[in-house]
Amino acid sequence: MQRPFSQAAENNKGPIAEVLARYLDHGDLLEIGSGTGQHAIWMAPRFPDVRWYPSEQPENMTGLNRWLEAHPSPSLQAATMLRVQGRWPEHRFRHVYTANTFHILSRPLVERCVQHLCEHLTPQARAYIYGPFNYQGHYTGDGNRRFDLHLKSQSLSMGIRDQEWVVALFARHGRVLLADHAMPANNRLLVFH
Structure with a gap:
């Protein structure tokens, strides 16, 4: 089996690394939904004081592990199996990062993800959420509108989430929006503290 490849991740x-460099100092980082592992193998060597813990659903672990095995790094940890709706690691993290997951997860699973994510953060920790977001119910560009329609054609449970809704979910768990970074291709990187 060849390694899976994501052009978007590439x-x-x-x-993303440029923005994370403003925040990542040291400690353990959980990446939720590592996908192919391209972000993990790229980021870990760039942040040697951060122990990077990739995670994925069981059915995606083989592809993820192929990337991790091909690109070892002292700060890159073994991948953890994680289903948002299942059991999470007992470990608490200084950082939690996820890219392009909230529009794939259903709204109830996004709520569960934020709840568990916040429970697994240390008190002074930060969470980084990357992906497309709507603002006040509106798309930020025509590309996002087309992407949202494409997602909903696959499943009505998927779709681009409202930034304000995500901020409110974090606020329920005592985490506030620290920064909202504009990213290429109509994406955002939300930082919660």
């Missing part, structure tokens, strides 16, 4: 890894 395109956005550099801009």
